[in-house]
């Protein structure tokens with residue numbers, strides 16, 4: 001009898017065990033299916049990268065919590081987790097940017113304006129004083145011809161207008177005239193016939209070209225323009241990466257090619273992408289190897305020709321480092337001969353007390369300074385304004 005009871009008990013335990021195991025396996029399968037993500041749809045990626053292996057551990061055997069055994073119902077399947085959207089930066093608008101940059105410009109260029117004012121305020125404006133004024137202007141890279149012109153005009157006005165003249169006011173007026181407030185400094189960033197504006201950014205490596213393309217991209221975003229950037233400086237891989245980072249930060253697409261590829265083909269692809277996406281502006285960073293004038297002409301000429309099969313180039317901006325003085329002027333001449341420059345971007349004015357280069361380079365090229373760079377910060381680029389610039393000089 002005992003034997004029989006023991007046998008029956010063992011048998012019941014076995015049946016219960018199998019039943020428990022069965023429930024556990026079924027529940028485990030169900031919960032595993034609920035957790036498994038649906039495969040990525042077409043177009044979400046290329047190659048096997050999107051088909052990542054399931055990384056979750058299989059469900060542990062045993063009785064699951066009650067909420068896990070509910071039958072799956074329509075809509076209960078977890079939505080595929082979208083990749084976390086990167087937080088886009090909102091670039092600074094041009095109004096506050098100008099204000100902040102004016103202060104910075106005043107700090108770096110104050111010496112020039114203050115020096116001139118101190119000399120002009122002397123009791124007697126003798127020959128030595130006028131020579132000192134000339135030297136101050138030449139040291140600030142204003143250039144020989146504009147310096148002589150300015151000194152001539154100041155001498156005449158202060159003599160003719162007499163002792164009560166406000167020297168500061170006269171100096172301000174003459175400096176503004178020298179910088180030329182009449183030049184059209186608007187950036188031609190939009191195209192016609194539904195095509196985007198194409199802005200080629202040229203200049204020697206290290207002048208701040210790639211940084212400037214990124215900064216202009218930010219200005220466009222701040223002004224609600226849609227833009228694409230082309231990383232056609234294919235000779236330096238870091239420049240391409242640098243531009244990609246600028247684009248990511250503000251949500252602007254960056255078209256790039258393999259390292260060492262033909263800059264013209266990257267520029268072409270960028271404009272093609274811009275056309276298809278219906279953007280307002282395509283910004284193209286170009287390579288700035290100054291190997292020789294012919295090489296540069298060939299390269300930039302090809303970029304322009306190829307791009308213009310799709311849309312006219314609306315602006316060619318030459319980026320010049322303000323701290324390079326006469327060297328910068330030599331570069332400017334070579335680029336002017338290689339390509340039709342329509343505007344100048346003067347970078348690193350914050351690191352130079354030689355704001356006079358604005359006057360010299362405009363005279364040399366006959367094209368206006370349209371933008372100035374006053375720092376390494378992402379929004380340290382502003383439209384150039386003659387009067388604001390002179391006011392910053394005078395402090």
Ligand SMILES: Nc1nc2c(ncn2[C@@H]2O[C@H](COP(=O)(O)OP(=O)(O)OP(=O)(O)O)[C@@H](O)[C@H]2O)c(=O)[nH]1
Nearest residue numbers: 205206207208209210211239347348373374375376
């Ligand atoms: N202080 C200061 N630094 C600047 C300014 N603009 C650019 N820079 C710095 O200048 C350096 C060179 O800038 P890039 O943009 O890499 O120069 P690039 O001409 O594109 O050179 P590649 O990338 O080699 O083609 C970087 O460290 C920039 O941060 C500016 O306005 N002020």
